[in-house]
Amino acid sequence: MNERDIINLLHGEAASERNSLVLxxxxxxAVIEKSPEQYWLVTMDTLVExxxxxxxxxxxxxxxxxxxxxxxxxxxxxxxxxxxIFLSLALPADFDRNWLQQFTKGIKGSCQEYECILAGGDTxxxxxxxxxxxxVIGEVESKKTLYRKNARPGDKVWVSGFLGQAAxxxxxxxxxxxxxxxxxxxxxxxxxxxxxxxxxxxxxxAQSGLVHSMMDLSDGLASDLAHICEQSGVGAVIDSAKLPxxxxxxxxxxxxxxxxIELMITGGEDYELIFTAPTGSxxxxxxxxxxxxxxxxxxxxxxxxQGVQIRKHVTGDDDHRLIDITFAGxxxxxxx
Amino acid sequence: MNERDIINLLHGEAASERNSLVLxxxxxxAVIEKSPEQYWLVTMDTLVExxxxxxxxxxxxxxxxxxxxxxxxxxxxxxxxxxxIFLSLALPADFDRNWLQQFTKGIKGSCQEYECILAGGDTxxxxxxxxxxxxVIGEVESKKTLYRKNARPGDKVWVSGFLGQAAxxxxxxxxxxxxxxxxxxxxxxxxxxxxxxxxxxxxxxAQSGLVHSMMDLSDGLASDLAHICEQSGVGAVIDSAKLPxxxxxxxxxxxxxxxxIELMITGGEDYELIFTAPTGSxxxxxxxxxxxxxxxxxxxxxxxxQGVQIRKHVTGDDDHRLIDITFAGxxxxxxx
Numbered sequence: 316m317n318e319r320d321i322i323n324l325l326h327g328e329a330a331s332e333r334n335s336l337v338l339x340x341x342x343x344x345a346v347i348e349k350s351p352e353q354y355w356l357v358t359m360d361t362l363v364e365x366x367x368x369x370x371x372x373x374x375x376x377x378x379x380x381x382x383x384x385x386x387x388x389x390x391x392x393x394x395x396x397x398x399x400i401f402l403s404l405a406l407p408a409d410f411d412r413n414w415l416q417q418f419t420k421g422i423k424g425s426c427q428e429y430e431c432i433l434a435g436g437d438t439x440x441x442x443x444x445x446x447x448x449x450x451v452i453g454e455v456e457s458k459k460t461l462y463r464k465n466a467r468p469g470d471k472v473w474v475s476g477f478l479g480q481a482a483x484x485x486x487x488x489x490x491x492x493x494x495x496x497x498x499x500x501x502x503x504x505x506x507x508x509x510x511x512x513x514x515x516x517x518x519x520x521a522q523s524g525l526v527h528s529m530m531d532l533s534d535g536l537a538s539d540l541a542h543i544c545e546q547s548g549v550g551a552v553i554d555s556a557k558l559p560x561x562x563x564x565x566x567x568x569x570x571x572x573x574x575x576i577e578l579m580i581t582g583g584e585d586y587e588l589i590f591t592a593p594t595g596s597x598x599x600x601x602x603x604x605x606x607x608x609x610x611x612x613x614x615x616x617x618x619x620x621q622g623v624q625i626r627k628h629v630t631g632d633d634d635h636r637l638i639d640i641t642f643a644g645x646x647x648x649x650x651x
Numbered sequence: 652m653n654e655r656d657i658i659n660l661l662h663g664e665a666a667s668e669r670n671s672l673v674l675x676x677x678x679x680x681a682v683i684e685k686s687p688e689q690y691w692l693v694t695m696d697t698l699v700e701x702x703x704x705x706x707x708x709x710x711x712x713x714x715x716x717x718x719x720x721x722x723x724x725x726x727x728x729x730x731x732x733x734x735x736i737f738l739s740l741a742l743p744a745d746f747d748r749n750w751l752q753q754f755t756k757g758i759k760g761s762c763q764e765y766e767c768i769l770a771g772g773d774t775x776x777x778x779x780x781x782x783x784x785x786x787v788i789g790e791v792e793s794k795k796t797l798y799r800k801n802a803r804p805g806d807k808v809w810v811s812g813f814l815g816q817a818a819x820x821x822x823x824x825x826x827x828x829x830x831x832x833x834x835x836x837x838x839x840x841x842x843x844x845x846x847x848x849x850x851x852x853x854x855x856x857a858q859s860g861l862v863h864s865m866m867d868l869s870d871g872l873a874s875d876l877a878h879i880c881e882q883s884g885v886g887a888v889i890d891s892a893k894l895p896x897x898x899x900x901x902x903x904x905x906x907x908x909x910x911x912i913e914l915m916i917t918g919g920e921d922y923e924l925i926f927t928a929p930t931g932s933x934x935x936x937x938x939x940x941x942x943x944x945x946x947x948x949x950x951x952x953x954x955x956x957q958g959v960q961i962r963k964h965v966t967g968d969d970d971h972r973l974i975d976i977t978f979a980g981x982x983x984x985x986x987x
Contacts, residue, residue, distance in 0.1 A: 321742070321774045324755055336735065336768055346773040347735065349685055359786055361775045362741045399683065403697045403784045406657070419660055432672055435681040435695060437784075438657045442701045446777070448739045448784040450695060452683070528915065571678070 341546060342463050343530050344453070354460055356453040358389035359547040360451055364444035372488045374412045377508045378447070379421020384534065386451040387429050388512035388586040392531035393462070394521025395455035397512065399434040400426060403448040430516060438639040459521040461590070466528040466547035470591035470617040473600065475513055475609050477561030478536060480506035483573060483584025492571065499563035500570075516607045517588055529590035535581045537643040539589055540623045544641075550620030552637065553580075557628045559612040580625065581643050591617050625647035657673050677882060678799050679725040679866050680789070690796055693787040694725035700780035702837025708824045709749045714783070715757020721841040721869065722787040723765050724848035728867035729798070731791035732850065735770040736762055739784040741777035746969045763848060794856040797926070802864040802883035806927035806953040809864045809936065811849055811945050813897030814872060817843035818918025819909060828907065835899040836906075846922040852943045853924055861935055865926035871917045873979040875925055880977075886956030888917075890971070891963045895948040916961065917979050 337346040337354060344356035352405035354427075362368055362382050370378070383400060385607035390397045401421060406415070426433050431451070450522065484507030485493050512531070520526045528547060532539050536553070544551050558579045568575040592600065604611040629635060673682035673690060680692035698704055698718050717718050717844070719736060726733045742751070767787070820843030822832050830836035848867070856862045864883060868875050873887070878961060880887050893917045904911040928936065933949065940947040951962075958977035965971060 321740075321751065324751060335768055339768060339770040345735065345737070347770075355691075355736060356736070357771060357786075357788065359737045359739050359772050359784075361741055361773045361782075361784065363741055363775055363777055363782075365778045366776050369656070399681065401693060401695045401786060402680070403695050404657075405697055405699055405782055414662060415657065432675060434672055434675040434683075435693060437695050437697045439699055440702050441782070443779045444743055446697075446699075446782045446784075448695075448697065448773075448782075450693075450737060450786040452693065477784045518709055 318446060323599050326362070338462070343392040344395070346393070346460060348457070349454070351455055351567045352455045353482045354391055354397040354455050356387050356390050357450065358457055359448065359450045360389070361446065361448040363446050369488070370414070370445070372381035372491075373508055375417035376421035376424070379418040379610060380425045380509055382447045382449050383425035383429070383451075383513045384586065386449045386512050387425070387431075387514060388510070388531045388533065390451055390453035391512050392529055392588060393455060394459050394517050394529065395453040396518065397429050397431045397451050397453040399452040401450040402436035405439050405446040406438070407441050407443065407445070410445070414436060414648055424603065435619040453594030455521070461521050461526055462528050463528055463543045464546040466543050466549050466591040466617045466619050467593070468549055468619045470484040470593055471596065471613045472540065472551055472553065472589065472591050472615040472617060473611055473613050474532065474536070474559060474589045475516055475611055476585065476587040477559045477564065478532070478585055478587065479564050479575060479608065480600040481510060481586070482507075482535075482563060482578045482583040483564050483567050484508065485584070487567070497570075499566040502563045503567055507584065512586050513609065515587050516603070516609050519607055520588065520590060521568050521604050523599060523603060525592045525593045525596045526590045527592060532585045532587045532589050533583060535583045535643075536589065537580050537623055537640040540595060544587070544617075544621060544623055545593065547617070548617040548621075551615055551623045552618055553615035553623065553640075557612060557614045558574055559610060559614070580640055670846035674798070679728040680731070682729070682796060684793070686788070688793055689695060690791050690793045692726050692729055692791055693786065694722050695783040695784065695786045696722045696725070697782065698783050699782050705783070705824070706750070706866055708827075709844055711787055712757035712760070713716070715754040716761045718783045718844055719758060719765070719787075720783050720846050720848045720922065722760070722785045723767075723850060724867045724869070725850050726787055726789035728851040728865055729791060730795050731789040732854065733765050733787050733789040735788040736767050736779065737770060738772035738788040739775070741775050741782035741882035742771070743777050743779065743781070746781070750822045765843055789917040791857070797865040798859050799866050799879045801877050801883040802885050802927040802952050802953045803929070804885055804953065804955045806863055806878065806929055807932065807949045808887055808889065808925065808927055808951040808953060809947055809949050810868065810872070810895060810923055810925045811852055812921065812923040812945065813895045813900065813912030814868070814899060814921055814923065815900050815911060815918040817846060817920040817922070817960035818843075818871075819900050819903050820844065821920070822909065823903070835902040838899045839903055843920065846920060848922050849924050849945065850979045852939070852945050855943055856926060856938050859939060861928045861932045861933060862926045863928060865924060868921045868923045868925050869919060871919045871979075872925065872975040873916050873959055877978045879925070879927065880953075880959060883953070884957075886954040887951055887959045888954055889959065889961045890977075891961050893948060893950045895946060895950070915940060916976055972985035
């Protein structure tokens with residue numbers, strides 16, 4: 316039984332969309348109507364000690380920041396702005412007061428950065444390990460809201476930033492590689508410890524009116540794009556040569572013998588945005604990339620088929636192979 | 652460092668009340684303006700295995716029901732109606748599929764009962780034990796919203812139902828008393844396993860226009876009334892003879908040698924409502940009790956002082972003693 320099975324069991328009977336619920340399960344956020352012009356976005360994510368973070372090498376302040384960031388990223392993924400944060404913190408009885416102070420500093424710093432308010436929550440005792448659950452409520456113009464379900468055949472697939480960096484950083488932390496004197500490796504580690512959700516970019520993309528569908532990259536490209544395809548009733552073909560490989564991952568791959576393509580396809584937690592837009596959007600998107608200072612890469616296209624395939628070029632040949640990568644990636648209940 | 656210290660550290664700088672946030676930390680729910688006539692209420696509560704429930708004697712379906720109930724109770728405590736539920740579930744890798752099915756049944760049953768929709772959440776792996784966090788969003792008429800902060804000297808203090816029953820039930824479960832053939836004890840156990848939040852009563856009280864301040868009884872009378880006093884800048888005197896002692900607790904006290912007064916004062920998790928209303932409200936409140944089918948008891952009065960005191964009658968004497976019980980009760984970080 317994997318994570319998707321559990322979600323299906325919990326939400327098997329699709330929530331009847333009555334009242335002011337515009338959209339329940341199945342996207343980055345639930346969407347609730349505030350007024351005909353304005354929607355609330357609601358998301359909830361949990362970080363568990365040893366599963367999602369290890370206090371041995373993850374500074375408390377950055378755990379606090381990340382707990383906010385992964386939720387804020389869901390708001391960004393629908394073109395919204397985060398407003399209110401609710402924090403539930405389960406702490407062992409013998410928790411370290413300094414840890415809590417640094418963690419709190421991270422939470423508050425993030426709230427300030429994203430201009431949200433910590434508006435409530437709960438504090439409970441945990442028998443073993445820290446568990447952090449955050450709910451974020453955000454706002455979005457109803458007509459500008461971006462969903463997963465509207466990708467159309469012919470759309471180009473775009474991603475922001477560089478892929479696979481957070482997964483490489485996690486690997487460096489896990490294997491206790493010495494990275495302090497290597498700026499490239501440090502940057503990868505920082506991508507894992509302190510991800511930067513793309514709130515402003517998400518807002519610019521939503522305002523542009525160009526984007527058909529969008530979500531954030533939390534479980535990895537193969538898995539997340541498969542969600543867009545599944546919900547839009549389409550397929551996607553990605554070109555491996557077009558995946559945005561940043562210099563740090565390129566260097567790390569050489570130094571450590573990491574397969575960078577594999578990491579860019581299945582590595583989770585980049586918290587970049589993936590979106591689809593019709594052909595002819597390139598010029599406008601290049602301007603947005605320039606204005607936001609964030610790299611935008613066209614990595615493939617939406618097809619009439621189903622599932623996600625990657626086009627891998629065969630070395631020394633003009634030919635290529637298509638490999639199915641639908642939902643390849645990590646699952647909390649299957650991977651270690 | 653107790654739970655209140657942790658909350659103070661987390662929320663030390665009071666959230667600046669800007670945007671549409673009507674009220675942040677410090678009440679049963681955060682209050683967000685939907686429109687001038689309508690507010691959203693948001694609450695978040697976590698239940699941790701071995702701290703808040705023990706699957707050995709707490710059936711999975713009732714754990715699901717209780718996880719919803721304790722949150723719905725916060726909505727009821729402000730006079731609101733629950734609308735949307737968000738569930739984050741941390742499960743050990745080797746969780747029992749049957750457990751999850753029964754738990755899900757409890758969550759869905761409660762949603763149906765309270766007419767809310769399960770609209771989102773998260774499912775993650777836990778290294779040890781189940782952790783359940785629920786966020787509930789509810790709705791309330793802005794002018795009917797009941798806060799903790801408006802108790803006034805001269806108000807009478809009222810509670811719904813009977814007190815101390817859930818704590819007695821927990822004690823029965825913990826000590827593995829045989830209660831199956833004793834209907835009175837079974838009822839106490841049920842109060843702990845499957846609490847019934849007072850949604851309809853909360854709504855009736857809010858609509859009545861009589862009530863000055865209200866909250867739900869989760870940590871125990873002494874502790875919860877102390878919150879009302881602290882936030883209203885008043886004191887309270889409770890009359891021990893007026894505490895609503897139900898027949899089951901009375902019987903259990905005799906059979907098991909439990910101090911029923913102590914349990915009614917400090918026992919947590921009754922999820923009854925405590926509220927204050929001016930003198931002269933009795934007739935109207937008696938009608939509400941009759942219509943709702945829920946016992947309402949006047950147990951004391953609000954004073955100009957501070958803290959919570961209990962008036963204990965000395966046996967064989969017309970005299971009485973006043974004992975300070977401010978914040979007496981349980982604290983997750985202090986009690987076992």
